[in-house]
Amino acid sequence: MTLAYDTESHAAPLAIAEVMERLGVKMNYAKDEEIFAQDEDADLVHLLVSGAVRTTRLLSDGRRQVGCFYYPGDLIGLETHAIHRFSAEAICPSTVMVVRRSALRAFAGDGHLDRAIWEAARRELERTQEHLLVLGRKTACEKVASFLMGLAQREPAERVQMPMSRQDMADYLGLTIETVSRMLTQLQGAAVVEFDGSRKFKVTRWEALEQMAA
Structure with a gap:
């Protein structure tokens, strides 16, 4: 190969x-x-x-x-x-x-x-620099939204594969795993993202995600 x-x-x-x-x-x-x-x-x-x-x-x-x-x-x-x-x-x-x-x-x-x-x-x-920008977000929702947006930009597909666990995300973002899970639930509840299981998601409202990550 x-x-x-x-x-x-x-x-x-x-x-x-x-x-x-x-x-x-x-x-x-x-x-x-x-x-x-x-x-x-x-x-x-x-x-x-x-x-x-x-x-x-x-x-x-x-x-x-x-x-x-x-x-x-x-x-x-x-x-x-x-x-x-x-x-x-x-x-x-x-x-x-x-x-x-x-x-x-x-x-x-x-x-x-x-x-x-x-x-x-x-x-x-x-x-x-990207990591510092994410950590510099004021709220937990902004941090998680910014992280998801980065994944979606890296993999331009309808369904974005998320290989890392919730704990990995938490340790990267400086949050607890409970906070990360709660923010993901809120984003899905607001119809900003749609999860297919725990490791795959779709951005359903890109402008809303960008605003949250700004």
Whole structure:
């Protein structure tokens, strides 16, 4: 199978993806299985082929903070330092292409790898900014509405797949799981979104969702 990744969708630069396909090993991870640990040596490069991944960090008081969500085509945890600041776990059954950074550098050349690191750093900055904007929303409803709008914009389909759990959403938004569930119920009750089970939804009133997320 040939993997195609492009920079327009914020995926891995094509040259690096091709090299990783040649040199890499595909690793399959079950739901909630750890891919790499917080403070672990960052000597591997990970490219998500299928599934979805979350990064998390345990805080000093024992709480869990979800840092980001990753989707197929994303480079995961490509650090500029020697260790991973976050751990990464599969949200659902996922396949990850794994290559040693030294092997990738030797094959692709320093220039290609440096550009890949720069591109990954740029995307991480965008993700951080998006996360800060969501956390900066004043109310819980605004935070949840903004999160759902981001998912719907990422996956332009009538029914949007939501791979993360309510707890993942809560730990990402800085809310309790009870608050997240209550806000989702309110949004569905107001006919802004329509859920098909717990992991799939449809935006039925896009303007109303945008207003709530503004």
